[in-house]
Amino acid sequence: MANKLYPIKFEPILKTKIWGGNKLKNMLNKNASSPNVGESWEISDVAGSPSVVENGIFKGQSIKTLLHTYQAELVGEKNYQQFGNTFPLLIKFIDAKSDLSIQLHPNDALAAKRHNSFGKTEMWYVMQADKDAKLIVGFNQPMDINTYQEHLKNKTLPEILNFDFVKTGDAYFIDGGRIHAIGAGVLVAEIQQTSDITYRIYDWDRVDDTGNPRELHTDLALEAFNFNMPEDFRINYNKEPNKTNFMASCPYFTTNYLRITETLLRANTYDSFMIYMCVEGHATITANGVSQLVAMGETVLVPASLTEITLASSHATLLEIYV
Incomplete structure (x- = not known):
């Protein structure tokens, strides 16, 4: 299927x-x-x-x-x-x-x-x-x-x-x-x-x-309450364009920062769905021969079985999320 x-x-x-x-x-x-x-x-x-x-x-x-x-x-x-x-x-x-x-x-x-x-x-x-x-x-x-x-x-x-x-x-x-x-x-x-x-x-x-x-x-x-937590809540991350910039990972999700100005090929090797939240600009997400535009304030779910994903944009920032 x-x-x-x-x-x-x-x-x-x-x-x-x-x-x-x-x-x-x-x-x-x-x-x-x-x-x-x-x-x-x-x-x-x-x-x-x-x-x-x-x-x-x-x-x-x-x-x-x-x-x-x-x-x-x-x-x-x-x-x-x-x-x-x-x-x-x-x-x-x-x-x-x-x-x-x-x-x-x-x-x-x-x-x-x-x-x-x-x-x-x-x-x-x-x-x-x-x-x-x-x-x-x-x-x-x-x-x-x-x-x-x-x-x-x-x-x-x-x-x-x-x-x-x-x-x-x-x-x-x-x-x-x-x-x-x-x-x-x-x-x-x-x-x-x-x-x-x-x-x-x-x-x-x-x-x-x-x-x-x-x-x-x-x-x-x-x-x-947990009153003994370290002050490690601020996420420091890189913003290198057209690269995977790691943000956070925990047992519940991993999040990467993607600033896209060209076409990127993403290989999903995580045995997980991929979620793309567009937080700036707009991009086209293509998988299994189907393309979907995602603009700022929109979200796309790419099913786990679609392991080859293309992200294309001249200007977009996406949060990439998987479990």
């Missing part, structure tokens, strides 16, 4: 958020009608929000249907053995018009025990940032549970958090158990495990449309 497979695009799943803005529409050409769309889920197998194919002969089919039908041909033998009929990654673009809540995510063991879910390790690539925009990652000092709880109780949590000013191209790796938040004015590409579990710790005393504060998960978060 592999001869049917081709580079697949999915319909974006747009999520309205209290902190969302209009960059997904204005910068990434998403078909948003609401003024506060915060997320575009590009590839999702989260329960209740499955991606649906946008292009080619599979148009209208869900990612779950493709997985049931093509199994290892779609995701790779080792991935299918490990994850079965669940796609292991959730791929998003996020627009924070105002600050997100301060939060963290559980690791695999805790998420499995509490939620029958994967954990949520993730990474961010900053696509655009307004002047003086910041991200929160980690603490600005050695931290322990008592100090943290004291600041939480006194509503002085921001005093102990690490704020980084950011610009286009900055990248961060966020382990499960690390405190973090996307700040106002930042547009990011996010790569994460298939999980929608967030423990919200502090929400800037905001209220929703009905005047009620949003739910916090401070008790759940306590067991999820």
Whole structure:
């Protein structure tokens, strides 16, 4: 059946958020009608929000249907053995018009025990940032549970958090158990495990449309915290054109940075699907004789059985992701 497979695009799943803005529409050409769309889920197998194919002969089919039908041909033998009929990654673009809540995510063991879910390790690539925009990652000092709880109780949590000013191209790796938040004015590409579990710790005393504060998960978060993480969350990487520039790797995904100004041949030797997120310009992705244009703010999935991939562009930046 592999001869049917081709580079697949999915319909974006747009999520309205209290902190969302209009960059997904204005910068990434998403078909948003609401003024506060915060997320575009590009590839999702989260329960209740499955991606649906946008292009080619599979148009209208869900990612779950493709997985049931093509199994290892779609995701790779080792991935299918490990994850079965669940796609292991959730791929998003996020627009924070105002600050997100301060939060963290559980690791695999805790998420499995509490939620029958994967954990949520993730990474961010900053696509655009307004002047003086910041991200929160980690603490600005050695931290322990008592100090943290004291600041939480006194509503002085921001005093102990690490704020980084950011610009286009900055990248961060966020382990499960690390405190973090996307700040106002930042547009990011996010790569994460298939999980929608967030423990919200502090929400800037905001209220929703009905005047009620949003739910916090401070008790759940306590067991999820890892207060002893090294400050290794900033990703340093090269940006050499037309080469594979390694960014990050963990048990859940590997990400490379590709700045393309010509035609590149990619040999997929990883026994995994390949995902290409376009974060600048546009490129043509060809595999199995089928070409698919991908523009800034779009994402393409190349099935694992298509091991010869051509990327062509005069000017494009892609994030290349596999498991």
